[in-house]
Amino acid sequence: MTGWNTHDIPDQGGRTAVVTGANGGLGQVVARELARKGARVVLACRSETRGREAVARLADEVPGAEVELRRLDLGDLASVREFARPWDRLDLLVNNAGVMAMPYGTTADGFETQFGVNHLGHFALTGLLMPALLAAPRARVVTVSSMAHLLGNIDPGDLDSGRRYRRWVAYGRSKTANLLFTHELARRLEASGARVTAAAAHPGYAATGLQTAGPRARGSRTAERLMSAGNRVLAQSAEAGALPVLYAATAPDVRPDSFTGPSLAMWRGAPAPSWRAPWTLDDRAGRRLWAESERLTGVSYDSLGS
Numbered sequence: 001m002t003g004w005n006t007h008d009i010p011d012q013g014g015r016t017a018v019v020t021g022a023n024g025g026l027g028q029v030v031a032r033e034l035a036r037k038g039a040r041v042v043l044a045c046r047s048e049t050r051g052r053e054a055v056a057r058l059a060d061e062v063p064g065a066e067v068e069l070r071r072l073d074l075g076d077l078a079s080v081r082e083f084a085r086p087w088d089r090l091d092l093l094v095n096n097a098g099v100m101a102m103p104y105g106t107t108a109d110g111f112e113t114q115f116g117v118n119h120l121g122h123f124a125l126t127g128l129l130m131p132a133l134l135a136a137p138r139a140r141v142v143t144v145s146s147m148a149h150l151l152g153n154i155d156p157g158d159l160d161s162g163r164r165y166r167r168w169v170a171y172g173r174s175k176t177a178n179l180l181f182t183h184e185l186a187r188r189l190e191a192s193g194a195r196v197t198a199a200a201a202h203p204g205y206a207a208t209g210l211q212t213a214g215p216r217a218r219g220s221r222t223a224e225r226l227m228s229a230g231n232r233v234l235a236q237s238a239e240a241g242a243l244p245v246l247y248a249a250t251a252p253d254v255r256p257d258s259f260t261g262p263s264l265a266m267w268r269g270a271p272a273p274s275w276r277a278p279w280t281l282d283d284r285a286g287r288r289l290w291a292e293s294e295r296l297t298g299v300s301y302d303s304l305g306s
Contacts, residue, residue: 004271005243006033009250013038015136016090017249018129020072020122021097023050026144026203029242030094030249032058035065037250039092044072044083046097072097074121075107077297084128089135094249095122095143098174101167111296112160114167118174120297123181127299130196134303139196142248143182146202147261149175153279156288159296176280177289179259184286186257188304197256201248202274203241204262240269247271257281 017034021027022043035041035058043058045051051069058067073079074097098118107116126133126141133139151172155161159177161170178200185198244260248271254260261274279285294300 004247004251006036006246009033009037009246010252011038012250015092016040016042017092017094018042018044018090019094019096020044020074020125021046023047023054025238026242026245027094027096028054028057029238030096030245031067032061032065033242033246034092034249035062035067040066040068042068042070044070044097046071046073046075072125073108074117074125075109075113077109077121077124079108080121080124081128084125087129087132090129090132091136091139092249093126093129093133093139093141094245095126095141095178096245097122098144100148101171103167104165112162112165112170114170114174115160115177118171119177119181120293122178123293124297124299126185127294127297127301130301130303133196134194137195140249140254141182141185141196141198142245143178143198143200144202144245145178145182145200145259146171146175147204147274148172149179149280150277152176153277154180154285154289156285156292159289159292176277179276179280180282180286180289181293182259183257183281183283184290187283187286188301190256192304194304197254199248199254199256199258199260201244201260201271203238203244204269205241244271244274 012034017039019027019031022031023045031041031043043051048071055067055069072083102113105113149172152169154173154176182198182200189196248254248260259274259276260271263269263272
């Protein structure tokens with residue numbers, strides 16, 4: 001995969017892709033490049049206003065692109081169920097949307113926001129869309145994690161950090177949950193014989209609106225300015241950060257439960273296999289998180305067995 005870039009994306013004609021959080025940042029780039037290669041792309045966005053603006057930008061950048069906006073609020077399981085209802089077949093699901101280092105808050109269903117949006121919302125969405133993914137010949141599920149998963153393993157007794165909330169640790173735990181979810185999903189898909197590949201990716205340090213959203217929500221102008229400065233000086237572009245996600249989503253040699261990130265110190269550069277913490281490959285932890293996620297969301301992956 002040395003030097004892999006968007007020119008290497010295989011033709012996506014005839015395929016339908018859903019990209020969550022596609023109104024900006026990595027999601028917007030991923031949606032644009034998939035559309036450029038011929039995919040029908042559904043932008044799954046919480047804000048309809050920002051979603052419509054993203055559709056207009058994409059139409060300008062890729063004339064003739066087949067693109068559609070559908071509202072999805074991953075912090076509201078009713079919205080997730082509504083989004084998943086009309087699907088017959090789906091070739092690619094990119095679980096990209098997320099929040100980072102936010103002040104303590106809860107979703108519409110009462111879950112801590114970062115765990116609820118970053119993990120539980122995508123867990124429920126993937127499960128509800130699984131019949132449509134199984135109906136496609138070579139479907140793929142790509143979940144975007146982060147090297148910040150190193151900040152915290154999940155605590156089975158305190159999944160939503162209710163005992164002691166530390167925003168960065170909670171974020172790290174949610175990103176660990178993304179990797180454990182991918183690990184267990186890949187195992188179940190293989191055991192069932194399904195022709196669906198589950199993989200994960202991370203962008204390294206890429207300049208998106210994610211870094212400044214947390215400080216802005218806390219009302220910290222100083223932290224927001226520092227994050228903005230870091231984006232300008234240290235980060236790679238959103239276009240570069242999206243490459244590992246695009247690779248995981250489209251490259252023919254992607255392996256189940258693989259973790260793709262930037263090649264240079266997992267920070268920037270072309271897509272490459274990325275190191276991950278051993279706890280993200282723990283079969284027992286993956287099964288335990290899966291069972292709790294089913295209980296909390298009410299979504300079961302019945303078609304895959306156990």
